[in-house]
Amino acid sequence: TAWRVLQLGGSELDAVERGCGQCEIDQCDGSVGYGGSPDESGETTLDAMIMDGNSMEVGAVADLRRVKNAIGVARKVIEYTKHTLLVGESASLFAVRMGFPYEDLTTQKSLSMYSEWLNQSCQPNYWKNVVPDSSKSCGPYKRPEKVTCEEKQIISQRSVHNHDTIGMVVVGEKGTVASGTSTNGAIHKIPGRVGDSPIAGAGSYADSTAGGAAATGDGDIMMRFLPSYQAVEYMRMGIDPAVACQKVISRIQKYAPKFFGAVICANTTGSYGAACNKIPGFTQFHFMVSSPLLSQPTEQVVDCI
Numbered sequence: 001t002a003w004r005v006l007q008l009g010g011s012e013l014d015a016v017e018r019g020c021g022q023c024e025i026d027q028c029d030g031s032v033g034y035g036g037s038p039d040e041s042g043e044t045t046l047d048a049m050i051m052d053g054n055s056m057e058v059g060a061v062a063d064l065r066r067v068k069n070a071i072g073v074a075r076k077v078i079e080y081t082k083h084t085l086l087v088g089e090s091a092s093l094f095a096v097r098m099g100f101p102y103e104d105l106t107t108q109k110s111l112s113m114y115s116e117w118l119n120q121s122c123q124p125n126y127w128k129n130v131v132p133d134s135s136k137s138c139g140p141y142k143r144p145e146k147v148t149c150e151e152k153q154i155i156s157q158r159s160v161h162n163h164d165t166i167g168m169v170v171v172g173e174k175g176t177v178a179s180g181t182s183t184n185g186a187i188h189k190i191p192g193r194v195g196d197s198p199i200a201g202a203g204s205y206a207d208s209t210a211g212g213a214a215a216t217g218d219g220d221i222m223m224r225f226l227p228s229y230q231a232v233e234y235m236r237m238g239i240d241p242a243v244a245c246q247k248v249i250s251r252i253q254k255y256a257p258k259f260f261g262a263v264i265c266a267n268t269t270g271s272y273g274a275a276c277n278k279i280p281g282f283t284q285f286h287f288m289v290s291s292p293l294l295s296q297p298t299e300q301v302v303d304c305i
Helices: 002-007 012-026 070-080 088-097 108-119 219-225 227-236 241-253
Strands: 046-052 058-064 085-087 166-171 177-183 204-207 211-217 261-267 272-276 284-289 298-303
Touching: 002 012, 002 166, 012 046, 012 070, 012 166, 012 177, 046 070, 046 204, 058 070, 058 088, 070 085, 070 088, 070 177, 085 088, 166 204, 166 211, 166 261, 177 204, 177 211, 204 227, 211 219, 211 227, 211 241, 219 227, 219 241, 227 241, 227 261, 241 261, 241 272, 261 284, 272 284, 272 298
Parallel strands: 058 085
Antiparallel strands: 046 058, 046 177, 166 177, 204 211, 211 261, 261 272, 284 298
16 A cells, blocks of 8 residues: 555555554454554553654644544644643543544454453453562552562463564655654553553664664563664665664663564665564564565565574
8 A cells, every 4th residue: 555655655654554554443463443452441552653754743642532543643743733642531632623534443352352361350461569469360450568678580381472563664766765654562461551552662662864764572671662763874874785784683682682573674776675573473573565676565484582
């Protein structure tokens, strides 16, 4: 969809918006768009961002409720405001003023995912150091009156496929770069949680003087390292996109060796690459590429490091 927009004369930003928007409609992987990743209250909320690598403008929304086209709303933040990021209920009100309809983001599928989770004592979840014991109970949780210094090892039970993002980098004929992301976030997240996807430099980053990058995976860890920004800075130094991606992943590995994540990178000449962190069940990363050198969109695979 994004490639078709470019071929029909659309801008790089148009391509990112339409490409990510198609994934919102198709509910890609269950991790983008409505009807997926219900939070602790059973509600699906959306995060998205879009970035113009010429002007360095960013539009983003987080914790967006009851509006399906999150990347579309993010684009309107660039076009009609001087802001960068709008969140929560107020972002939804902005969307309605911009002409987006209120729609229910819950589906039978997301309801059944939610009830199944409740029936399993709300496992897995994202609480720690609370009472009652978050590994055995659905709460409500509060902090304990006595704080003990005992550090309990929390082993994440979530599968590496149960939350993800669409991340997209578009490089135009003249080297103009745009990027974007859209996601419904981490499944069973604590309401109000925002991950890396709508954060400029974390979820994605675009700079028409260097290139663009986008990240996917465990946003709570990845956003602390601004991987997309860092990858673009490596490419600015002349580092090959694949190596830039690898360096970013290696940097996070030092602090979180078991994190789930991947980064895609493209420079202004159209060279590209990707890298991912190798963990059980996730040893390769698949991504799609469209270019004048390819007759059709083509799946590429890299081995994780």
